[in-house]
Amino acid sequence: MENDDLLKDDFLGNLVKKTPEESPSDGFVESVMANIGWKPELAPVRKPFYLYLKSSWPYILLSLFVIVFVLTSDLPFSKFIPGMEYFTTVLLPYLGKVFSGLVNLFGFIKSPVLPIAVVVSAGLLILLDYFLFRRPSVQHHFSE
Amino acid sequence: MKYQEDSYYIDKVIHGDVSAYSLLVSKHKNLVFSIALKILNSREDAEEIAQDTFLKAYHSLSTFEKKSKFSTWLYRIAYNAAVSKTRKKKMEAVAIDDHLIFSYSTDEIRSDVNRLDENEQMQLIEKALQKLPEEDNLLITLFYKAENSIEDISYITGLSESNVKVRLHRIRKKLYDSVHQLMTGN
Numbered sequence: 001m002e003n004d005d006l007l008k009d010d011f012l013g014n015l016v017k018k019t020p021e022e023s024p025s026d027g028f029v030e031s032v033m034a035n036i037g038w039k040p041e042l043a044p045v046r047k048p049f050y051l052y053l054k055s056s057w058p059y060i061l062l063s064l065f066v067i068v069f070v071l072t073s074d075l076p077f078s079k080f081i082p083g084m085e086y087f088t089t090v091l092l093p094y095l096g097k098v099f100s101g102l103v104n105l106f107g108f109i110k111s112p113v114l115p116i117a118v119v120v121s122a123g124l125l126i127l128l129d130y131f132l133f134r135r136p137s138v139q140h141h142f143s144e
Numbered sequence: 145m146k147y148q149e150d151s152y153y154i155d156k157v158i159h160g161d162v163s164a165y166s167l168l169v170s171k172h173k174n175l176v177f178s179i180a181l182k183i184l185n186s187r188e189d190a191e192e193i194a195q196d197t198f199l200k201a202y203h204s205l206s207t208f209e210k211k212s213k214f215s216t217w218l219y220r221i222a223y224n225a226a227v228s229k230t231r232k233k234k235m236e237a238v239a240i241d242d243h244l245i246f247s248y249s250t251d252e253i254r255s256d257v258n259r260l261d262e263n264e265q266m267q268l269i270e271k272a273l274q275k276l277p278e279e280d281n282l283l284i285t286l287f288y289k290a291e292n293s294i295e296d297i298s299y300i301t302g303l304s305e306s307n308v309k310v311r312l313h314r315i316r317k318k319l320y321d322s323v324h325q326l327m328t329g330n
Contacts, residue, residue, distance in 0.1 A: 007287070007294075007309065007312050007313065007316065009288075009316060011254050011257075012288060012316060012319065012320075013288040013289075013291075015257070015265060015268075015269045016269060016273070016284060016285070016288040016289050017288065017289055018262070018265060018266045018269060019266060019269055019270050019273060019289070020266075020270075021174045021175075021178070021289075022174060022177055022178045022181055023173065023174045023177060024173055024174075024177045024190075024191045024194055025191060028169075028173055028177075028191065028194070028195075029166050029169045029170050029173065031195065032166075032169050032195055032198045032199065033162075033163075033165070033166050033169070035195065035199055036162065036165065036199065036202055038162045038163065038165075038166075040163075
């Protein structure tokens with residue numbers, strides 16, 4: 001019987017280990033798991049905070065509109081709103097001067113007002129649609 | 145990727161985490177595929193057998209007794225499946241009373257080979273291994289590359305331990321012969 005220690009041939013072992021390993025095709029593991037009947041889970045995607053802000057814009061705009069409407073209206077209860085007197089006696093006249101200045105700024109425009117109004121309205125509608133109906137992209141994550 | 149012990153993944157699978165099986169497959173797929181390829185000599189057939197092996201192993205996982213290593217058990221399934229497919233006889237026992245005589249010194253061969261660079265050594269051993277019959281190539285892979293014990297190889301192939309030893313001795317001699325011939329240009 002041969003000496004079994006001859007088999008413990010580190011030289012030959014190291015040499016054999018240098019040979020490249022045969023491997024099956026890519027997707028082998030996925031194929032086995034699919035045959036078992038396992039499907040990878042889709043990890044839930046956390047929505048970034050700025051997307052919450054973006055989706056809230058219509059509500060913020062609407063709230064601002066309501067606030068401005070209430071503050072500039074002559075509704076009976078408006079006099080009970082804190083700071084209302086300051087708003088009507090100081091802030092409103094100031095804003096009036098600012099906007100009248102803006103009107104003078106665009107005084108050079110000789111075109112009729114209606115086309116400009118249509119273009120501006122359409123642009124605002126497009127912007128509103130963009131922010132209202134935009135959907136964040138969905139990302140798939142496979143758990144390990 | 146650093147893998148855990150097989151028993152870690154097996155326990156996870158048995159307790160319901162099927163995804164852990166993918167790591168077992170990933171860890172052992174190359175050798176299972178190699179075993180099948182060496183017997184069948186066809187990549188397509190070998191891949192089919194490798195797939196079947198892992199499926200059989202998955203469905204029998206609850207019956208796997210941890211007396212032997214999971215890898216040994218898996219390779220046995222692969223070996224038997226490949227042999228069944230090719231309808232070849234399993235490895236035949238070799239007469240035990242053969243004597244091996246070296247006509248050269250293995251130390252000389254080792255020193256000659258050590259003078260070669262890594263790439264040349266790899267090419268040399270690949271050529272030498274290609275000269276071996278596929279079954280011998282398989283035994284060398286199981287013993288030297290996968291570092292399975294004689295006992296494990298006996299379990300995988302169905303040969304007795306003494307026959308595994310004799311075969312490995314003969315294959316070792318053949319390999320040194322081949323390397324010697326390749327080095328001397330014979």
